[in-house]
Amino acid sequence: MGKNEAIEFSYDLDLLHETSNKTYMKKWALNTSINLIARTISQTKFEVLDKGVKDETSVTYYKLNVRPNTDESASTFWQRVIRKLILDNEVLIVVTDTKDLIIADDFEREEYALYDDIFKHVKVDDYEFERNFKMSDVIYLTYSNESITSMVEGLFADYGELFGRMIANKKLENQIRATLAMDGTVPMNKDSQAKIQDFVSKAYEAYSTNDVAIIPVRKGYTYEEHSKSTTSKTTSVDELSKVPTELLKFVSRSLHIPVGLILGETADIEAMTDNYMKFCITPILEMITDELNAKWFSEKGYKEGKRIKAISIDAYDPIQKAEAIDKLIASSVFTVNQVLDMFGYPPSEDADADKRVITKNLQSVKEVSESSLKGGENNEDRPQ
Template sequence: MGLFDLFKRQSELEQMYDYDLLESTSERIHMKRLAIQICVNLIARTISQSEFRVKNGKKFIKNELYYRLNVRPNKNQSASQFWQTVIYKLIHDNECLIIKSDSDDLLIADDFYRQEYGLVEDNFKSVTIKNYTYSRTFLMSDVIYLEYDNEDLSKLLNSLYEDYGELFGRLLEYQKYKNQIRSTVDTDDVQSKDPKKREKMQKFINDMYASIKSKAFAIVPQQKGFKYEEHSKPSGSGQTVDDINKITNGFLDQVAKAVGIPPALVHGEMADVEKHTRNFMTFCIDSLLKKIKDEFDGKFFSKQDYLNGNSMDIRRVTYRNMFDVATAVDKLRSSGVANGHELRDELGMEESDDPIHDKYVITKNYSETVEGAAEGGEKE
């Protein structure tokens, strides 16, 4: 009889496992993906506001290339969308390939294979754009190819996330454990083999769990042979949600530093915001624009054209307007340090046809003292 009782208890246990009494409420937190999105999108949005100008000597011209780079690169993208995609792929994938179609559209490759050589041009095969793959081979001189860094940023971030992610996951699981509602359900109906009866019991359990999760106050009706009891303990001291936020912000800071963004900018801090913005534009945005300018100068202009003064000029967005620097502009103009054209160029304005801007002007306050006159006096 003892052996029979053992078999009976095992049978009851197997039937009890058929009920879905435990429910997983865990969800995956994409801390790494969020940090990359925040940093890369900030850079992409900033560069997408730049103006790509074609310089012919001292004049800026508006031609087909200007239109493609600033208005409509291809039939399906605006210029801002195009450049956001370019910068995102450049930083996230460490490289970006742009080709020119037969209709002069500029297209961003989604996938390609690069064959590298030492003494001759590299070539690109299997260039894929959305659902179309080119059968032809593109030479390096036929495409715009940009590289972000010597080492793939995604590999560095993956290595960094291994440590942060493990710590983040442990803190998150602890918070779930500390605030978890733990309960048990006692039922006498573990030997029932009636499918309808078991289905009815399972539906009652599911409805009970749903009510407890979604409502601040949930009433569980007691039934014969069915008992629900909670065993949760009040949460004590220990790690808090602030600790989880510190881990997330710490990883975000490391990602921001890796791409050249001052961490204070991604956190929205207002203290010394002008200083942080200047560093961001100088060490992050300007370096990326320099990569783009060098590639454009080498692909859109021949060596002789470039030496004759033809080049690309990328005018990035500025965090100041002309009214903020009006006093400085006045000083530079009145002291004869710069003429009107030079100042207009620095302000992002086109050259004027007025010949007055060709002259260097020195006001009386900066002119030399006339011999025999008092300091600061005027010539009779």
């Protein structure tokens, strides 16, 4: 188009606006879902059992429930474990010589078919361990076949652009549009360009900072506003909120969290919570306890009754379930010790706790059979 000062000047007015992807929306959706899971699991209590008896004096119990390492509480530690597990699809926990549990920030895994895999270049913050770790010496957890972040990456590329455009359109709805016409006789030089730019800047400042603005126009210039057509469809705030909500729903479904629970809905909250614990939390806890039992106890020790058991926040409350407990024992379906085990309590040493009883008199099945369920002092007086 050739060298033209007027064209150069038009590019200096910054008339173009770049639409940006709203990356914070993806981070919000992921953090909302992952934090819910992390907070739930951080409230889990790990019991160390030896032949069915709880051992709360062992180092293992202290590390799992009180202080895994010198810098973190158990709650903070398990929240970090779950966040890294879901975001990175794997997490490596190293057991140091002092029995501290440390979450590795970076590592390299060397896989073998018939021998233990080897973890090399294990790093925690800026510190790198000088030795390698065998699979049998560490706690290694994997979440699924594919990382959740890679799953939402493609979806977010579309949702982020859509959300960015909707926000841009919302901003432009009530934007003042104007043109400044110049008389052809006005010379176009650096001095006149500076005056025009000064006029545009003052007009923008007047409209953006005052409810009423009066703009003086010099001879040779014509200032004209162009209002947007009122017939065009505008973007409502509700439409803007639907986009991040839909992304949040996708992430929550991918993590097996009921949508109503993550959105704070109160209808049928008990069923949603039960669904959440059964299909989201319990599988993760099972994976953690299986790994802990496999790495901290030998096969012989496990068969002898040494194991770690996770008690989640949805554990049965014996007071709330008192009526159900009575029916389970009184109907001879379960023994007292079996019910105690359901509620996470140690077994009773009373010999009768392993007997099946029936009726509310809590008689043994043998006693009931011998008494032939007599209903009065003289069974012969009962009508046939």
